[in-house]
Amino acid sequence: MASISQDDNxxxxxxxxxxxxxTLAHELTRRGIKVVLLEAGARQSxxxxxxxxxxxxxxxxxxxxxxxxxxxTVVEDYPTLPSWTAKTxxxxxxxxxxxxxxxxxxxxxxxxxxxxxxxASLIDWPLDYKELLHYYQIAEKRMVVTRRNGNPGLxxxxxxxxxxxxxxxxxxxxxxxxxxxxNSRPADDRGMCIQQGFCVQGCKTGAxxxxxxxxxxxxxxxxxxxxxxxxxxxxxxxxxDGRVSAVVYRDSAGNEQRQKARVVCVACNAVETSRLLLLxxxxxxPHGLANSSDQVGRHFCHHTGCFVWGVFEKPIExxxxxxxxxxxxxxxxxxxxxxxxxxxxxxxxxxxxxxxAIAGFPQTLWGxxxxxxxxxxxxxxxxxxxxxxxxxxxxxxxxxxxxKDQFGLPVANIHVDDxxxxxxxxxxxxxxxxxxxxxxxxxxxxxxxxxPATHNMCVARMSRDPxxxxxxxxxxxxxVANLFVSDGSAMSTSTSANPTLTIVALALRxxxxxxxxxxxxxx
Amino acid sequence: xxAKASMDRRExxxxxxxxxxxxxxxxxxxxxxxxxxxxxxxTALTSEEGAALLAAARTIxxxxxxxxxxxxxxxxxxxxNAARDAATLALLRQGVSGLGAGFASAPxxxxxxxxxxxxxxxxFKSVRAxxxxxxxxxxxxxxxxxxxxxxxxxxxxLLRGFNDLRWLPEVPLADSxxxxxxxxx
Numbered sequence: 001m002a003s004i005s006q007d008d009n010x011x012x013x014x015x016x017x018x019x020x021x022x023t024l025a026h027e028l029t030r031r032g033i034k035v036v037l038l039e040a041g042a043r044q045s046x047x048x049x050x051x052x053x054x055x056x057x058x059x060x061x062x063x064x065x066x067x068x069x070x071x072x073t074v075v076e077d078y079p080t081l082p083s084w085t086a087k088t089x090x091x092x093x094x095x096x097x098x099x100x101x102x103x104x105x106x107x108x109x110x111x112x113x114x115x116x117x118x119x120a121s122l123i124d125w126p127l128d129y130k131e132l133l134h135y136y137q138i139a140e141k142r143m144v145v146t147r148r149n150g151n152p153g154l155x156x157x158x159x160x161x162x163x164x165x166x167x168x169x170x171x172x173x174x175x176x177x178x179x180x181x182x183n184s185r186p187a188d189d190r191g192m193c194i195q196q197g198f199c200v201q202g203c204k205t206g207a208x209x210x211x212x213x214x215x216x217x218x219x220x221x222x223x224x225x226x227x228x229x230x231x232x233x234x235x236x237x238x239x240x241d242g243r244v245s246a247v248v249y250r251d252s253a254g255n256e257q258r259q260k261a262r263v264v265c266v267a268c269n270a271v272e273t274s275r276l277l278l279l280x281x282x283x284x285x286p287h288g289l290a291n292s293s294d295q296v297g298r299h300f301c302h303h304t305g306c307f308v309w310g311v312f313e314k315p316i317e318x319x320x321x322x323x324x325x326x327x328x329x330x331x332x333x334x335x336x337x338x339x340x341x342x343x344x345x346x347x348x349x350x351x352x353x354x355x356x357a358i359a360g361f362p363q364t365l366w367g368x369x370x371x372x373x374x375x376x377x378x379x380x381x382x383x384x385x386x387x388x389x390x391x392x393x394x395x396x397x398x399x400x401x402x403x404k405d406q407f408g409l410p411v412a413n414i415h416v417d418d419x420x421x422x423x424x425x426x427x428x429x430x431x432x433x434x435x436x437x438x439x440x441x442x443x444x445x446x447x448x449x450x451x452p453a454t455h456n457m458c459v460a461r462m463s464r465d466p467x468x469x470x471x472x473x474x475x476x477x478x479x480v481a482n483l484f485v486s487d488g489s490a491m492s493t494s495t496s497a498n499p500t501l502t503i504v505a506l507a508l509r510x511x512x513x514x515x516x517x518x519x520x521x522x523x
Numbered sequence: 524x525x526a527k528a529s530m531d532r533r534e535x536x537x538x539x540x541x542x543x544x545x546x547x548x549x550x551x552x553x554x555x556x557x558x559x560x561x562x563x564x565x566t567a568l569t570s571e572e573g574a575a576l577l578a579a580a581r582t583i584x585x586x587x588x589x590x591x592x593x594x595x596x597x598x599x600x601x602x603x604n605a606a607r608d609a610a611t612l613a614l615l616r617q618g619v620s621g622l623g624a625g626f627a628s629a630p631x632x633x634x635x636x637x638x639x640x641x642x643x644x645x646x647f648k649s650v651r652a653x654x655x656x657x658x659x660x661x662x663x664x665x666x667x668x669x670x671x672x673x674x675x676x677x678x679x680x681l682l683r684g685f686n687d688l689r690w691l692p693e694v695p696l697a698d699s700x701x702x703x704x705x706x707x708x
Contacts, residue, residue, distance in 0.1 A: 051673030054660050146700065153700030158688035164698060165691045176698040184700050192703070194679030204675045314690045319670065320680040353670040354660035357584075358652070364642075366651055367635055371585040374659070378669035440691070 001220045001227065004036050009260040011036050012514070013247045014267060015233045015276065018091020019503040020487035021267030022211025022219075023142075027511030029224035033518065036259050037216070037225060038249055040232040040268075041088035046213065049202030053352040056201035060095050062087040065411050066271065067400045072416040073449040077363045082414045083302070084452045085269045089229050090212030092269065092454060096500055097199050097324035098208045099347060099386075100145040100181040102136050103495035103502055104332050105129045107342070107388065110493050113334055114341040119419055120390040121299050125492040126464040126473040135505035143181040143209040143504065144188050152184045153177045154193060157321030162310070162381040163348050166440030167328050170432070174329035178348075181209035181500075182322055188214065197350065199323040231257070234407060236264055236280040236289055236483070243523075244289070244483045250407055263514060263523055265475075267486040267507075270300065270456035274397035274489070275412040277460065277470075290460070290477035290485075295470050297397035299461055300414065301494035302453030304387035304422045307349060307360050308430055310437030311372075311444040312379040318350040324384070331432065332496050340424040343496045344387030346433060353377065360448055373446060381437060385429040388496045390419045391458055418450070426450070455499050460489040474513040475506060482523040486510060540565035542573045542598060544591040563595045567605035567612050573598050574627040575619045580654040582634040586667065593663045600657045601650065611649070618646030 004011050012028055014021045017039040025037045041060075050056040061084065068075050068082035075082070086092045106113045108125035125132075140148040147153050154177045156164065167175040182199075183192045193207040206213050219225040230252035237258075239245040244264045251257050266273050274297040280289040288296050326348030333343050351360050357374060360382070365373075373380075400413040434445040463469025466478035475490045477483040486507055488499045495502065517523045542563040565573050580597040605612035619626075622637050629637070641647045658664060665672050674680055681703055 051675055054656070153698070155686060155702045156694035156699035157685045160699070161686075161688050161691045161694055164694045177694075177700055194675075194681045195685035196674040196679030196681075197685075198673060198675065205679075314688075315669075316688060317669070317671075317684070320674075320683075321685040353665065353668060354656060357655040357659045363648075363651075366583040366638075368585060370583070374584065374668065375586065 002034065002223050002225055004034055004226045006257065006259050008034065009245070010034060010262050011260070012263040012265065013038065013259055013261040014265045014486065015247065016091060016267035016269065016487060017089050017211060017216060017227065018086065018267060018269065018487065019093050019211065019500045020507045021265065022090060022093065022215045023504050023507040024265055024267065024486050024511055025225055026215035026219040027508060028514065029219040029222040031515050032224060033515065035219070035225050037227045038231045038233050038247065038259070039089050039227065039229045041086065041229065043089040043229045044094070044202060044212070046204050046206055049204050051198055051201060051204070053201065053354055060086050060088045060202060064405055065403055066414060067403055067411060068414045068416070070395070070416040072418050074416065074452055077449055078452045081452045083271050083456055084454045085271060085456065089216065089227065090210045093210040093500065094202050094212055095200050098181040098322075099324050099327070099498040100140065100143055100179050100501040101327070101345065101497035103132070103497045104343070106334055107493065107495040108132060110342070117341060117390060117421065119392060120421065121393045122391060123461070123463055123468050123492055126462050131509070132505060135509045136501060138508050139501055139504040143501070144183055145501070146178065146180045146182065146184050147176065148179060151187070154180055154182060154184050154322055154325045157195065157325060158316050159318040159321060159350060159381055160326040160348055162312070162316060162440050163326045163328070163383070163436070166436035167346070169439035170436050172328050172330045176327065177325045178327045180322065180325055182325070183207040193322055195321040197319045197321055197323060233268070233276055234279065234409060236276065238282065238284065238289070238480065242284060242480065244480055263482045263484065263518070265484040265486040269487055270459045270489045271397055271412050271414060273485060273487055274459045275399065278399050279409060285479070290470050290479045290483055292479050293467050293470065295461070295468065297459050298393050298395070299391035299458045300395045300397055300416065300456070301389040301391050301458040302416065303389050303455045303494060304344060304385065304425050304429070305451055305453065305455070306385055306426060306430070307448040307451065308383045308385065308433035308437070309360065309373070309446045310381045310440065310442035311376045311446070312381065312440070312442055315378045316381055317378055318381055319352060323350050324348055331429065338428055340421045340428065341390070342388035342421070342425065344385050344425055344429050345496055346429065346436070347384045347386055349382040349384035351382065359451060361446060362449055373444070383433040383436070385426065385433065386496065386498060387422070387425045387429060389494045390421050391493060392417065392419055397459055455488065455494070457488040457491045457494050457499055460485040461492045462490050463492065475510045476513070484510060484514065538564035538566060540568055540570035540573050542570065542577060542595050544595060546590050546592060550590050561592055561595070563599055565598070565602045568602045568615065571627070572616065572619045573602065575622060576601055576615070576650065578627040578634060579622070579638065579650050580658065582631060582638055583651050583654045584658055585631070589664065589667055593658055593661050596661055596663070597654045597657045600653050604653070614646050614649060618644065618650070621646070
């Protein structure tokens, strides 16, 4: 690992070490570029991951205060957890379930494909799908995704057998164990999946791709990376030329530090990315950094997401096996005849014993109904709906001046009013999932409401027109040439795919661009 | 929670109340516990309040064959919250009082009616949330629900039944993947 001086104004500073930041750090350092990687969370390891569900959650999750508002049911159901994001080296790639799905081709041109939809602020992505596909393919090689590049699929678990049987009886055609960034055989100096089921708690075998034990140590091995864990960026500064010049952060002891920078890349997951840009206001950028368009924090998307559970008579033991290794792709199409724009994935999903009771059911479930379901825990199957969320200008991350964090800084407020399209899509998905489980013999089907989002997107979106977004097609701020957004915030729309593969693909593409820009001294 | 033999320490510790119980003979929990009798000291709530909250937890998450002991862990968690925070103590105290004096010993149908009456209150939401988060998180109940917990230390389920379901057809290889060790069978 390198040691980079805080006065080194030739360094690229990346804030956040997850799918975007961790990948970008590796890509830049392997080309000889010095990178300081700031991460608010601590560094865990395969050995230190807790296998006690509640403990693991506390070990990996961002638990500092956030507030929320709006008509989304999350406000009522999860008053203290509006969003489920990570605070750990590796970010959400530590707790992700490794579904490495591509956006569908039309999902990068939704404004054109779906047309005008009342109350939605759709735009087309400023890049061609073919261009994205090129980087998807690189990302899939890098992450060793199953069913791509000759990698075998994961073997069907008990749980997947239920999904597959029900889906086929319903007439679905595209049903398999998923495009998973989980080794189905040893690869990439990592072992194969042992089907232990604790994906979300941190994969103790390393069979699941995470920047924590792939991109980051490889970046360190180049001698060009200095990772500073437990360091919280609180402000990005700029010079008189309007270009960013340094990142102010608090170290693990809470002391203020300042790292000079040639380029700054923000990859803190959408909620904190918005907050950091908004906190970095100045006389020159009175509404926050890169926010002359007033678009920072707006168009917040989180995916239309909820659980559907089937209760069966015979045992399934769905905690055995890779947590999310199963998908139905048939509903990802755009087919307005279903009563909504866009599509959704039906994804296999299991939860551990406490989590299913805490977060898997409607918060109104108790008494004999709850008792009955829990007594059938061994014979349950689960589906997570993951659907395209339509952007709304008023769904937005703002600073809440009334609630402060440990450093006296205003926390983020997340405001979400569910678009009617989401409600229609959720209803459709719930009915399909119910029919699927009933086709497989379920004696009862239960549905959760919207769950706290891990997929947070679009709050600093890529746009052709600087008035519509925050960054260009390379994630470069329209307002500030040496400032980049390198996480899901930059996605122009949410697509129906779990966002990690897209974030990695965009980071790979961004690295190529940053290298070119630096070599021509444009930045 | 501790074995009942040490109950005489209660006054010394300044406890505000105590819950006691007996594990059913043959209960899987009895194999784990040092003694079938158990006692839980309360540090903020009274014995009566503790008993009412235990009855509330049993009503919210009813499992007839499950001992009182894991439900007492819920009361322990609520009592701990109340000891740390005066507002929580007041919330629980007022909430319990609103359920009526006979709540703890009332039949289930009456307890359900009483709780339905307060279903939308912060008191009920708090008790429900703590019940679920404590009861089902306790390794004491894993066996009852058939849950196997962490599996890394046992090598996962790759060779221990992740695909042993036989009441549905096998998935064609194209939609699945090669099973480790299957070739050598």
